[in-house]
Amino acid sequence: MCPLYGFNPCCVAIGREGGVAPLIALARSEAEDVHETAAGALWNLAFNASNALRIVEEGGVSALVDLCSSSVSKMARFMAALALAYMFDGRMDEYALVGTSSESISKSVSLDGARRMALKHIEAFVLMFSDPQAFAAAAASSAPAALAQVTEGACIQEAGHLRCSGAEIGRFITMLRNPSSILKACAAFALLQFTIPGGRHAMHHASLMQSLGAPRVLRGAAAAATAPLEAKIFARIVLRNLEYHQIEQTLV
Numbered sequence: 001m002c003p004l005y006g007f008n009p010c011c012v013a014i015g016r017e018g019g020v021a022p023l024i025a026l027a028r029s030e031a032e033d034v035h036e037t038a039a040g041a042l043w044n045l046a047f048n049a050s051n052a053l054r055i056v057e058e059g060g061v062s063a064l065v066d067l068c069s070s071s072v073s074k075m076a077r078f079m080a081a082l083a084l085a086y087m088f089d090g091r092m093d094e095y096a097l098v099g100t101s102s103e104s105i106s107k108s109v110s111l112d113g114a115r116r117m118a119l120k121h122i123e124a125f126v127l128m129f130s131d132p133q134a135f136a137a138a139a140a141s142s143a144p145a146a147l148a149q150v151t152e153g154a155c156i157q158e159a160g161h162l163r164c165s166g167a168e169i170g171r172f173i174t175m176l177r178n179p180s181s182i183l184k185a186c187a188a189f190a191l192l193q194f195t196i197p198g199g200r201h202a203m204h205h206a207s208l209m210q211s212l213g214a215p216r217v218l219r220g221a222a223a224a225a226t227a228p229l230e231a232k233i234f235a236r237i238v239l240r241n242l243e244y245h246q247i248e249q250t251l252v
Helices: 010-016 020-027 032-046 049-058 060-070 073-089 089-097 103-128 133-139 144-154 157-161 164-173 181-195 202-211 214-223 230-250
Strands: none
Touching: 010 032, 020 032, 020 049, 020 060, 020 133, 020 164, 020 181, 032 049, 032 060, 032 073, 032 103, 049 060, 049 073, 049 089, 049 103, 073 103, 073 157, 073 181, 103 181, 133 230, 144 181, 144 230, 157 181, 157 214, 164 181, 164 202, 164 214, 181 214, 181 230, 202 214
């Protein structure tokens, strides 16, 4: 059985056997208590490029955008944003453009519109956790207190219960190098949630990130002249979280 959150290979089969449409219907439900389930499952499925394309083709972008922007559940909004990030980080594109030339052009035009809509709402979601005053203070100071203030405002408490695989963590690390500044900020925001001290699986995620060479990528993101301020500050916080977990591991 596929776990609710976190990629599992069986999810490829679920997408292929018609599992996408019912989840999109669930995402559109007026019963708000099912939004987290729908968003988490679609995030799960979207890891695979063929599933991501199915979600687009079956109208799932608008459903995820609605969850991302208006669900009363902060976790549903978070996981909807992550599903959209998976769908438009570039991995789906090659898969989508297989076919005749005319079909490829048509799909490309359709995907461009969906991508613009998705990125707009991912950006709006991340900015909800970006207090300008706190970010300005963190940008101007290396004091731990300044970063702690940003962390406090950005933390989604329930996200500490999510457990990601090495493949998923690796994807977010790769996303830090994405040409899209919005996806860079989203990836840094996600990695912040997954490594906040006290999270149930924070140590696990920190260990995966260390083994995947994340500190070097994070330092690059934090120092990049063209990166958005949110990506830079979130990357600095993730680096601080990794240092914390490294010290904790030595004490165990």
